Amino acid sequence: MGHSGAFCYPYARPAVTVDCVVFGLSEDRLQVLLVQRDEEPFLQHWGLPGGFVRIEEDLEESVRRELESKTRCKNIYFEQLYTFGALDRDPRGRTISIAYFALVNSASYPIDDVGGELSQSSGHKQVRWHGVDTLPQLAFDHGKLIACALERLRSKIMYRPIGFELLPSRFTLSRLQKLYEILLGRELDKRNFRKKILSMGVLDGLEAWEQNGAQRPAQLYRFNQSKYQQKLKQGDFFEV
Amino acid sequence: MGHSGAFCYPYARPAVTVDCVVFGLSEDRLQVLLVQRDEEPFLQHWGLPGGFVRIEEDLEESVRRELESKTRCKNIYFEQLYTFGALDRDPRGRTISIAYFALVNSASYPIDDVGGELSQSSGHKQVRWHGVDTLPQLAFDHGKLIACALERLRSKIMYRPIGFELLPSRFTLSRLQKLYEILLGRELDKRNFRKKILSMGVLDGLEAWEQNGAQRPAQLYRFNQSKYQQKLKQGDFFEV
């Protein structure tokens, strides 16, 4: 029981952190943003971006601060995942972590597919995308957090239109389908997919086409947030 | 920024609590177990059973301890709901609450439908069931927690067989149907319901019948946990 420091309480208190599983999409796989630790414990291991919750900030504010410092990006989609509180999850002492997961359009960030170079640095720490199937050894119980986030993401894209968050604001239906195929780990029928997605009425077809080499140009679409909100209010749900 | 107490840290730490939304089923409505507070803040207001997480106990252990002290019952079904951390949710200072929800077979407890008498007492606090549609003013943000738990429960019974947890281990199909009707707030077709529920193959029909006054006796069923686990592993899902 420590006597150092200016903040004292009649009972011992756990430390509280937020950790965030940030997903991004490369050409053909789902990736997670990891930070290489520059201190003990787990020195030089990779871990999730996260940190202690400051006493004067909201949980969401904490997450936003962490995300901005690691990704230099605002307005990221994120939501709370689960709270982890096992006694031994942090060797420094009892620490409870409120885990979040976030989806970013990773085209906005340098992406490193082969795993050679670092993509960005924040302070002196390395920050890098790692394919979810080729994760390194992770600090703390972060492997568990990622597994939990993956499960949630995979099931959630089936009933909520959050997949769009992984794409640029304008995208082709083929790209969207690829996204679903990567996340679900199986192929989807093109005609059925387009029929289904379009029939939900939350995508706006644009008068713009993407030229992608030597093929027929593909029409671009945009997710219409307000149409979706309206459907939600009518109890009308998204489903893939 | 206190200096009292034996537990000191270099940075201020939020207090951490668990709170549990305990659902029970009376004859014709869903109820929540509430505790009348016997201290400030919110003296005499009703609130959720819960309390501070002890430094040497798991989150689940905390919940189990709280549940046992309030309901005197072990082996209650519960799961984590959401973590609430708004800055102003506790007037005593920054407090983060990890909310859980639990389902109990309230036949095991004295139930008080009309809201007159107390059902049980733990220490000196009153503990009582309250219909979810007739809740009193609540302490802290517990109204929010209950709303959140209700939403989760209503959606979850559609895809996981947790409804059984609200019933005694042996129950009739009519009772189960009533449960779904109460939770969903709409009537269900008897034949379709029975067809659906039985076709999932997770209920065992018993050679036992319930005599319920001047009617034809109803067959009793039991939820078969292991059959369900097996189906889960096969990726075979429960759905209503």
Add this chain to the structure above:
DNA sequence: CCAAAAGTGTTCACGGTACACCCATGC
């Protein structure tokens, strides 16, 4: 004219829903 991806409709099977009558019992 060839390669490569975009785009487009129909058929079939299954599951959800709607619906009405007989059964067993206690009083």
Add this chain to the structure above:
DNA sequence: GCATGGGTGTACCGTGAACACTTTTGG
């Protein structure tokens, strides 16, 4: 014998799944 809830089967419709060819472009 009557009131009360228990118990059962069928027909229809809509949605999900399977499936193949034409179009547009660059090289």
